[in-house]
Amino acid sequence: xxxxxxxxxxxxxxxxxxxLTNKIIYFRNYFNFLKYKDLLLNNxxxxxxxxxxxxxxxxxxxxxxxxxxxxxxxxxxxxxxxxYVHPDFSKIMSGNKDNxxxxxxxxxxxxxxxxxxxxxxxxxxxxxxxxMIFGLNRDDTNIKYICDQYNFFNKNKxxxxxxxxxxxxxxxxxxxxxxxTRMIWIAETxxxxxxxxxxxxxxxxxxxxxxxxxxxxxKKSKRFYKNGIHQYNEEERLLKGSSEVKHxxxxxxxxxFQYEILKNNTSKQIYNISNNSLLDVFxxxxxxxxxx
Numbered sequence: 001x002x003x004x005x006x007x008x009x010x011x012x013x014x015x016x017x018x019x020l021t022n023k024i025i026y027f028r029n030y031f032n033f034l035k036y037k038d039l040l041l042n043n044x045x046x047x048x049x050x051x052x053x054x055x056x057x058x059x060x061x062x063x064x065x066x067x068x069x070x071x072x073x074x075x076x077x078x079x080x081x082x083x084y085v086h087p088d089f090s091k092i093m094s095g096n097k098d099n100x101x102x103x104x105x106x107x108x109x110x111x112x113x114x115x116x117x118x119x120x121x122x123x124x125x126x127x128x129x130x131x132m133i134f135g136l137n138r139d140d141t142n143i144k145y146i147c148d149q150y151n152f153f154n155k156n157k158x159x160x161x162x163x164x165x166x167x168x169x170x171x172x173x174x175x176x177x178x179x180x181t182r183m184i185w186i187a188e189t190x191x192x193x194x195x196x197x198x199x200x201x202x203x204x205x206x207x208x209x210x211x212x213x214x215x216x217x218x219k220k221s222k223r224f225y226k227n228g229i230h231q232y233n234e235e236e237r238l239l240k241g242s243s244e245v246k247h248x249x250x251x252x253x254x255x256x257f258q259y260e261i262l263k264n265n266t267s268k269q270i271y272n273i274s275n276n277s278l279l280d281v282f283x284x285x286x287x288x289x290x291x292x
Contacts, residue, residue, distance in 0.1 A: 029164030051202035061212030
């Protein structure tokens, strides 16, 4: 097999129109999506199951540690990625409402062992009544592969989604790209996937808490916790010496772009209730005013 080194790949891309590059990537990802097509058809069960209700999506921004999230014990919540390490997690998820836990698709630079250890720890701390939502992508060593190998989350209900649609400046919105029974966007952050699910499930009011998105100017404290099991030296391995600010700024642009598209193409009300947040796409309201 011929290995094309990165500088050669870059030169080749200079001669390929971006629209053609996007099509090539799309069909490559779609080919992998077909392996999970029947699995994702199960998501039709989630269509509008919470029509007219409200939910809270809980991220890991450092501001959330100063919020009294115990007020959400009897609310429907989506907890994201590594939120299970929050000191009030088990109490929040033990309420009398449906609760969801959603993670992004896994990918390098983390190893299979690192992902396995993380999922194992997550399962040990996950209430049985929590519905899990896991992301898949074209990588063969995905969460489903690891869960099948090690029999993780057998006691939880699980739904899956497949992330494969390229998102860049050439992207044109289509409702099918946020249909969770099909291949959806590749997002820079798991909160985008949670929003897509919340909209699909029919929630009328959606509140974002812990979505600070201020890591460009808050390098010392990007999350309310220090390090996750799967995040050891993550930035050093991912950036490989390149500018962290450049990487973060590009990711933030795509995140806010996707937020805006979701806002502009839904009748649902989406609010930001995160303190010290740069997220200005949605109207800001205070948590205490929402739950009082």
